[in-house]
Amino acid sequence: MKMIVGLGNPGKEYENTRHNVGFMAIDKIALKNHVTLNSKKGNGIYTIFEKEDEKILLLKPLTYMNLSGEAVKALMQYYKIAVSDILIISDDLDMPTGKIKLKYKGSSGGHNGLKNIEQHLKTQEYKRLKIGISNNKNYDTKDYVLGRFSIEEKEKIDSVLNTVIDIFDDFCINSFESVMNKYNKK
Numbered sequence: 001m002k003m004i005v006g007l008g009n010p011g012k013e014y015e016n017t018r019h020n021v022g023f024m025a026i027d028k029i030a031l032k033n034h035v036t037l038n039s040k041k042g043n044g045i046y047t048i049f050e051k052e053d054e055k056i057l058l059l060k061p062l063t064y065m066n067l068s069g070e071a072v073k074a075l076m077q078y079y080k081i082a083v084s085d086i087l088i089i090s091d092d093l094d095m096p097t098g099k100i101k102l103k104y105k106g107s108s109g110g111h112n113g114l115k116n117i118e119q120h121l122k123t124q125e126y127k128r129l130k131i132g133i134s135n136n137k138n139y140d141t142k143d144y145v146l147g148r149f150s151i152e153e154k155e156k157i158d159s160v161l162n163t164v165i166d167i168f169d170d171f172c173i174n175s176f177e178s179v180m181n182k183y184n185k186k
Helices: 018-032 065-078 112-121 141-145 151-173 176-183
Strands: 002-006 039-041 044-051 054-061 086-092 100-103 127-132
Touching: 002 018, 002 065, 002 151, 018 054, 018 086, 018 127, 018 141, 018 151, 039 065, 044 065, 054 065, 054 151, 065 086, 065 112, 086 112, 100 151, 100 176, 127 151, 151 176
Parallel strands: 002 054, 002 086, 086 127
Antiparallel strands: 039 044, 044 054, 100 127
16 A cells, blocks of 8 residues: 655635645545545545555645644554655755655755654655745744745646546656656756
């Protein structure tokens, strides 16, 4: 079983904010695969479905961003999912809006959701898909990441979310290394 986790914050006030791009990705993947996240366990909302003979668990933690690791670990343990079968989708301030990068290990880069996941998994070696949201130094970081995308930024994010669906499809059937090689070069 593979687990795809989109990071974000629950609640209407956080919808379509920069920090919720992981939630947006999970919603887009669910829509394309005609599934609904309607199960709750371990402080997360999720669904399980089959794709290419592989069971897939899509998860949106409901613990708020900074405690995302709690939900990830709870479902990982319950369903006996290996760290090597997890893909975390998160925002990245250090990349231009709409740019993507796949990594199989590394530091959190200051991202509190990733830090918490590392604390709970006790490793920095887990797969991640980072989606650029840029960084406007004219704003406090917290205000910026919890802010909404401009129309131009939203168009870039919508376009990259279509690429995320392709990445998801490839992740289900190919090695992560081949997926990284294919999409990190774009």
